[in-house]
Amino acid sequence: MTLTQTLLGAAATLALTSAMVSAEPAVIYDLGGKFDKSFNEAAYNGAKKWAEETGGTFKELEMQSEAQREQALRQLAESGANPVVTTGFGMSDPIAAVAPDYPDTKFVTIDGWVDPATNPNVLSIGFAEHEGSYLVGMLAAMASKTGTVGFIGGMDIPLIRKFGCGYAQGVMAAKPDAKVVLNMTGTTPAAWNDPVKGAELTKAQKGQGADVIFAAAGGTGIGVLQAAADEGILSIGVDSNQNHLHPGKVLTSMLKRVDVAVYNSFKAGEALETAPQALDLKSEGVGYAMDDNNAALITPEMKAAVDAAAEKIKSGELVVHDYMSDNTCPAATF
Amino acid sequence: MDYATLLQMLDTTLRLATPLLFACLAGLYSERAGVFDIGLEGKMLMAAMCAGSVAYLTGSVWLGMLAAIGGSLIFALAHGLASITFRGNQLISGVALNFVASGITVLVALALFDQGGRTPPLEGGARMAEITLPLAETLRGVPVLGPFYADVVSGHPILVYVGLLMVPATWWLLFRTRFGLRLRAVGENPASVDTAGVSVKRLRFAAVLIAGVLCGLAGAYMATGLQAGFGREMTAGRGYIALAALIFAKWRPWHALWACLLFGFFQSLALRPDVLANIGLKIPVPALDALPYVLTVIVLAGLVGKAIPPRAGGEPYVKER
Numbered sequence: 159m160t161l162t163q164t165l166l167g168a169a170a171t172l173a174l175t176s177a178m179v180s181a182e183p184a185v186i187y188d189l190g191g192k193f194d195k196s197f198n199e200a201a202y203n204g205a206k207k208w209a210e211e212t213g214g215t216f217k218e219l220e221m222q223s224e225a226q227r228e229q230a231l232r233q234l235a236e237s238g239a240n241p242v243v244t245t246g247f248g249m250s251d252p253i254a255a256v257a258p259d260y261p262d263t264k265f266v267t268i269d270g271w272v273d274p275a276t277n278p279n280v281l282s283i284g285f286a287e288h289e290g291s292y293l294v295g296m297l298a299a300m301a302s303k304t305g306t307v308g309f310i311g312g313m314d315i316p317l318i319r320k321f322g323c324g325y326a327q328g329v330m331a332a333k334p335d336a337k338v339v340l341n342m343t344g345t346t347p348a349a350w351n352d353p354v355k356g357a358e359l360t361k362a363q364k365g366q367g368a369d370v371i372f373a374a375a376g377g378t379g380i381g382v383l384q385a386a387a388d389e390g391i392l393s394i395g396v397d398s399n400q401n402h403l404h405p406g407k408v409l410t411s412m413l414k415r416v417d418v419a420v421y422n423s424f425k426a427g428e429a430l431e432t433a434p435q436a437l438d439l440k441s442e443g444v445g446y447a448m449d450d451n452n453a454a455l456i457t458p459e460m461k462a463a464v465d466a467a468a469e470k471i472k473s474g475e476l477v478v479h480d481y482m483s484d485n486t487c488p489a490a491t492f
Numbered sequence: 493m494d495y496a497t498l499l500q501m502l503d504t505t506l507r508l509a510t511p512l513l514f515a516c517l518a519g520l521y522s523e524r525a526g527v528f529d530i531g532l533e534g535k536m537l538m539a540a541m542c543a544g545s546v547a548y549l550t551g552s553v554w555l556g557m558l559a560a561i562g563g564s565l566i567f568a569l570a571h572g573l574a575s576i577t578f579r580g581n582q583l584i585s586g587v588a589l590n591f592v593a594s595g596i597t598v599l600v601a602l603a604l605f606d607q608g609g610r611t612p613p614l615e616g617g618a619r620m621a622e623i624t625l626p627l628a629e630t631l632r633g634v635p636v637l638g639p640f641y642a643d644v645v646s647g648h649p650i651l652v653y654v655g656l657l658m659v660p661a662t663w664w665l666l667f668r669t670r671f672g673l674r675l676r677a678v679g680e681n682p683a684s685v686d687t688a689g690v691s692v693k694r695l696r697f698a699a700v701l702i703a704g705v706l707c708g709l710a711g712a713y714m715a716t717g718l719q720a721g722f723g724r725e726m727t728a729g730r731g732y733i734a735l736a737a738l739i740f741a742k743w744r745p746w747h748a749l750w751a752c753l754l755f756g757f758f759q760s761l762a763l764r765p766d767v768l769a770n771i772g773l774k775i776p777v778p779a780l781d782a783l784p785y786v787l788t789v790i791v792l793a794g795l796v797g798k799a800i801p802p803r804a805g806g807e808p809y810v811k812e813r
Contacts, residue, residue, distance in 0.1 A: 191608045191724060193606075199608075339766070341763070341765070342777070348728055351723060351725050352726070352728045354719055354726060354728065358507070358508065358759075358760070359763055361500075361504065362504065362764050365497065365500040377610075377723060377724075380613075380723065381719060384720050388720075403613075
């Protein structure tokens with residue numbers, strides 16, 4: 159009897175609190191899928207952390223095709239979700255089209271860009287991927303025995319070139335005579351989900367002498383990391399910490415704190431400020447991953463050199479060229 | 493380009509051509525019997541998911557392979573039921589199966605493992621081991637041919653060799669046995685086969701089921717040989733490239749082998765832009781990716797010989813119309 163009462167009481171409290179909580183936030187995952195162990199999973203982790211801390215609930219949608227984007231945004235906005243957080247550059251145009259119709263709903267585009275002057279209810283969050291990539295590029299060059307390192311991008315878009323360009327600059331900084339082999343998986347969104355091609359690119363790059371390969375390719379990266387582990391060379395993960403996927407065989411991961419961006423947006427809720435944010439090394443929006451899985455791979459000297467460079471970037475003494483600023487790269491040709 | 497690089501590329505070619513070859517031969521059986529099969533992609537995808545899941549759950553790559561064949565056979569049966577028994581449109585049935593596969597594979601994998609439609613990475617006995625052929629290391633010293641044997645021919649999962657053996661087996665079955673003669677006849681003129689007292693439906697079902705088994709092997713190879721697990725949409729259009737290869741090969745087994753190897757070579761070339769750059773050619777990678785389709789259009793347009801599909805292809809057989 160008492161148990162039933164407690165349960166009923168708990169249920170009632172729960173119902174009350176959920177009714178009192180203002181609009182639920184929502185997150186839309188991009189084509190790579192919610193559990194890509196990388197970019198979108200980081201977004202999910204941020205949302206989950208918020209839910210665990212506040213006890214709140216959130217809505218989520220996973221994109222299956224390009225055509226769904228606008229519909230998904232409208233559906234969530236209609237349902238009263240606020241803010242609506244989206245991941246992936248592909249969401250910017252649909253948001254720009256939808257946002258004026260829902261002036262009271264806040265939209266967030268992570269990795270995208272929507273002009274806040276014309277759409278005051280849209281927050282654009284960008285990351286300084288080139289800075290994080292620069293750091294893992296230095297690590298790659300220092301860990302390489304052959305003097306050749308690789309980069310495998312997903313879809314060939316300026317954002318991924320930004321990763322590759324920062325990486326190449328880092329490699330050159332640590333080892334000026336090193337060679338960087340650059341490949342892109344494809345030119346369509348299918349390039350985010352082709353682990354077979356990722357694995358073959360890895361083997362092809364190993365054939366060209368590469369012994370450390372950085373994968374910035376979403377789900378395709380799973381194939382890169384797997385093939386690198388099979389072939390006995392090192393790989394570098396991206397976005398989330400992927401060191402645990404193949405312990406001792408993943409040199410490090412370029413962290414892009416999408417989780418922090420989602421968490422902060424959810425936390426701000428409807429009062430979200432929409433001044434564009436650029437999360438860089440200084441604000442710990444990007445970085446490289448260190449944990450038990452890769453501790454043996456990174457020597458204290460390597461860590462010291464990278465941390466010194468990180469300090470210089472933070473202080474502004476060292477500027478890493480951003481590919482997207484002028485579509486050129488001083489250290490690599492695409 | 494040095495010899496070692498060429499060997500690496502040929503090695504990649506063979507690896508990438510194998511799923512194409514299985515799917516292409518599958519299409520060959522089906523279309524030679526007069527049943528168009530757009531659903532190669534879907535069957536491979538289904539097979540890959542079954543292989544990845546069962547291999548992970550049981551730890552045995554062979555049980556995974558059986559599951560792959562089973563999964564693919566279910567799709568083949570559905571295709572046969574729709575297009576042979578109920579005389580539906582074969583193209584629409586195939587397209588529908590592709591859509592079903594695309595959705596159901598992710599759904600099942602999600603329900604089983606909760607990893608976003610991916611199966612967990614496979615290890616040890618759940619992956620297809622690479623086989624070193626006899627004498628590979630001993631013969632390595634032989635100039636030119638030794639490294640070719642050791643690096644390109646040897647060192648693949650067993651399904652690669654099975655795929656290669658399927659080519660002469662298919663040729664023999666189709667062109668040297670009574671079953672093959674009837675199967676081809678059913679694709680050209682089913683009425684004559686019927687007149688001879690042989691069941692058209694049974695022959696077509698046999699062809700469609702053989703296609704199912706072959707697609708199952710293709711999927712198993714992709715999920716447990718090429719990769720260590722299934723990922724959503726991991727076939728990435730290979731079923732369609734196989735169809736292109738089938739047309740390019742003009743529905744003949746040996747030509748299918750050459751077509752798949754050629755298309756596999758284009759894929760491996762697309763992985764090595766540096767090789768082309770070294771010999772002074774600057775071809776964008778997407779252009780290389782499109783080459784199989786471009787070649788197929790050229791063949792279809794009749795510029796290189798004539799591609800004549802089986803005459804009764806695409807038409808359900810109706811007795812006494």
